[in-house]
Amino acid sequence: MMKGGGGKETLTASFLRFLLLLLLPLTAFYFLYTLQLLLTSASSAASNCVPDAVSVSRVSANLTAAEKQLPPPAAAVSTATTLQHVVFGIAASSRFWDKRKEYIKVWWRPRGAMRGYVWLDRKVRESNMSTARTGLPDIRISSDTSAFPYTHRRGHRSAIRISRIVSETFRLDLPGVRWFVMGDDDTVFFPDNLLTVLNKFDHRQHYYIGSLSESHLQNIYFSYGMAYGGGGFAISRPLAEALARMQDGCLRRYPALYGSDDRIQACMAELGVPLTKHPGFHQYDVYGDLLGLLASHPVAPIVTLHHLDVVKPLFPEVRSRAAAVRRLFDGPVKLDTAGLMQQSICYDGANRWTVSVAWGFTVLVARGIMSPREMEMPARTFLNWYRRADYTAYAFNTRPLARSPCQKPAVYYLSSARRAALRGGVTTETRYDRWRHPNETRPACRWDITDPDAHLDHIVVLKKPDPGLWDRSPRRNCCRVVSSPKDGKNGEKTMTIDVGVCREGEFSQVAGA
Template sequence: MRGFVWLDHPLNLSTPSSPSHPIPKLSSNTSSLPYSHKHGNRAALRLSRIVSDSLRLNLPDIRWFVMCDDDTVFLPDNLLHVLSHFDHTQPYYIGSLSESHLQNIYFSYSMAYGGAGFAISYPLAVSLSRIQDQCLHRYPALYGSDDRIQACMAELGVPLTRHPGFHQYDVYGDLLGLLAAHPVAPLVSLHHLDVVNPIFPSSPSRVSALRRLFSGPVSLDSPATMQQSICYDKSNQWTVSVSWGFVIQILRGFMSPREMEMPARTFLNWYRRADYTAYAFNTRPVARNPCQRPVYYYLSSSSYDVRLRTTVTAYERHRDAQPACRWRIANPSQHVDTVIVYKKPDPDLWNRAPRRNCCRVKPVGKGDGERTMTIDVGVCRDGEISEI
């Protein structure tokens, strides 16, 4: 992988940049191209030409061009794995939509959103570069760079190949509901992290929260990061949802897998309305009944056990207020402080047909001071299901 940061103006650096920093490049002049959107910015023209500018660098052995915003985070191994499933000698345009129904209506349901990032195969980049300036002349009224790219793709006759691992995240608030019920697909990108809460509430900043994720789960088992498993502690009548490397949810009572794999609305729409019809996917409301509110256990540490050849991730209870509940079902927060998850790395996870991993809950210890739940996560055995 090789990367560049494309700028509108040259940088005046007082100190030399680090060798580990991406190389800055100046995007090509677009003053001759028309732009007429009242609320937009002409920088969209420069951005839309970055793929063509990158092509003109004549770098050797290029298969894909991947474009994203400066507030986008990629899981590189997952990105490479996703792209490896496509023939790079064919014209592919790969990305995803916005989570906001209105955003998709205003812009396009056929467009790869630039914040989530999108990939263009080398031969398609060559075709795009040949027609792009003429194409840009025909669409002065469009708002951004990504809708201009899609307009040119429409002229080339290349449709969007959607992949649910690219995340635009046109939302505000807490990504918990979305990440804890991630689609059964590799997590590829995260966007708009500057406008949402840190993914780990105990982290002092968004960056430190990301470092916790990347230094542990992503480095140990990138394909499995954020993947959901659903199981049940039948002795305690609890529903357990494991979002590996991120959070464990324990709920009193039994909730079906159909409900648990549906994101809870812990976030607001891009237009800041608490409107369940505003999303381009199914969601479920945050529980109002205090007895149905999950107890959350966020990742606190991660390691690899050489002897057992398995990852060991620990999750500590989030110390939020627990409202009173009159159910006779035991309160998880009064019995479990820590959840330990054992999971063997599975590099072939996405080489098989998509399927959630299965999880198995071991009984919570009854000894003095024993407040730890242990869970085993792995490939489902023959005939194994998430059964209530």
């Protein structure tokens, strides 16, 4: 037994020695091979760290191209945007031209003060006249769009022509243009307020600036992300260039859309640029009287008006709607554009009246004390675009004109505006006269409060010009009743109100409350 066991141990030891002798050279070979690989890789990496001239040139070229696409830093903007940096594209129809050109004449500044074009479907009488003679922008005829598909059953294919106006204007290659501004022939622009808005943005970036419809249903049918063309919109030059490159192909992809506005917005969506909303652009998809909307204008510069043909004239008893707009431009716009339509709310404590001033347009005086929260809400003097008195159909809050017959306001419209020199310096003096509907009768009221309609004929508002109004944070001006109604000529009574920047600690409240 012992002998046999010793033999087995000898065989095992021999086998282990054999394996050891076999593994030693293999291990040495593997070590040397690995060492050689490491040395070779290090040498290759070192040589690759030194780029050749072609590689450097290619990388440098790629970086340069990328840098060229980036806008310069904001600090590089050395000058403010002026009207010479803006070009207008006005969509017009020869069918309505004779009537709507009167709106353009009100706000357009001829003889080179502004740049822009009216784009028509065919020639009109003014096509061959000089702009100095017509007082209008240059007239251009839009390109033929018959090759573009249009399949909407209730629309009109002129929408394609109008949607290409920005691109066609861009291709004119005018020098020094920062912004392309689009509007309709019945759009009224307030140019200085437009500049105030545009100067808030970097024109070297991609911007699409405008506003929505007042109609909730319109915004649902079209888009809450679309600038309505009648209200006007602005496109920065880089975005206009990008649009011009791709728009024709984009239009072919959306033949079923209704109008020009939604076609432009569809292309903006493809470009990835959202709408930057500004409350000063007004589409005014309403019927009736704009009094309620304008008397409670947002705390923002008013930039445009639109659809003036389908609403009542801004001022009653004028010869035309265009003449009503001209009253604004001949007076308040010249005196203090920034303050136009801006609301101020104050109280005549002695008479217990609420006073709301929409500077340069109207003053409303109502019996009783109505809070600023209520007064800054537009009164429903208008119907929505579908001609229904439905207060849920608007994209903003509204209120009834009066919650009680006793609260029906007396309305005073602008009658004159002038610059005056007082002890405190130069100021503006605007006068507002009482206006009544023909055969109007005031509702019966048992309140023990004097009716302003019977005891107040005129209102004089004093206001210092404030061109830097929108350089500060948004805030309503404050108004103060300087004098309650006093007898004047022919026994007529006049109230004087002061409007201006709110003083330290001042806010809208009833005196003594």
